[in-house]
Amino acid sequence: MRTTTYLLTIILVTILLFWSCSFEQQNNRVPQTFTEVSDLSVAGFCPERLARIDSLLEGYIRQGLLPNAVTFVARNGKIIHHKAYGFSDIESGTPLKPDDIFRIASQTKAITTAALMTLYEEGMFLLDDPLSKYIPEFRNPAVLTSFNETDTTFTTRPAEREITIRHLLNHTSGIHYGILGEGPGNMMFAKEGIPAVNSMDPVTIGEIALRIARMPLLSDPGERYLYGMNTDIAGYLIEILSGKPLDVFLRERILKPLGMNDTWFYLPPEKAGRLVTLYTPGPEGPVLHPNETYRNYPVEGARMFFSGGAGLSGPVEDYARFLQMMINNGKFNGNRILSRKTIELMTTNQIGNLDYGSWGRRFGLGFDLWNGQTPGHHLGSEGAFKWGGLYYTDYLADPEEGMILLFYTNIQPYRGPNIHETFHNLVYQALE
16 A cells, blocks of 8 residues: 555655756746847748838838838847838937837726736725726716807716726727817816826826816727727826836836836936937928927826826837747736736626727727737738737737737828738738
């Protein structure tokens, strides 16, 4: 009997050791740093076909459609394409550098969402908790029924249900984007002084969230996908749950652990010189002028408004680190940010069959999902996820291929052809 027990123990220990070693070997294959490759074919790319990216971007800059562009493509942690084109400042003729800093606007949303989900993993809330449980001012929301453009008065009805935290993260709360849109939402938010993407005034996200709470919704929570200032409110929720300012919390939970050392809401003085100039096209055609509306953010002003939906600026490789963490199932730079199951939740359809864009696209928690029919309409993989920013930045993460694609420029508004989709296509067509 003892001999049998001993043999069973040995077998069990052997199995556990084998499983542990196999798991460790598999885990070690997950890249924790980015590395340069000298031979693109080893990484599964055709160099000649990949060079088509150079022709595309150099041509667009030469035509005056873009002031600049920087790319970052990595596969399984190996950097495939990381180049800078054009000028960080056209007037001075300063060439763009790969590590220059760009305003990334709505790319902030995914980072804020991931930060909030670290608190979810600590058991501090449930996704279907009513928002009013933590921010009482959002109790008993109302839905807009009529609006008088002459004097901006309006009528409402009670909403069918409360806003939940899930509604915030999948943009189905009924909260809109105010002054970035048109019609009643634009006028109501402007009257209340609610900034959409940034502010240089001495105002906090808590103050803005409470102003939004006084505004009517444009639809019942859960009934419609409506892109809006939901993630700014999620940023304020982080402050309430953590007891820390959003900028501090993001740096502690996301930015510092991932090595995103150049990503900030407001740039430190020593980094301000790396910020690219923001441009806008003129009415006379493809002639670019400095954009006077947003160009001074994030280097001037009161430095108090930490917009969880649109406030960050940083270089392209910093954001690549965040995306690599996501397709690594939550870990990069030797630090675990989120669990594998949380990443799975964030990149799973959270809006059901609600109408969202075209090609069968869906939305998760903070990400546009390429599933359903999407890959059948252009190059890509089912299960990829993406988003971008107001100033024409863009990213795509493809877990199936182990690949991340980023394209940065700073122009607002952009009025040319769809460079983002073309850039994606040129990367995918170069795969062996």
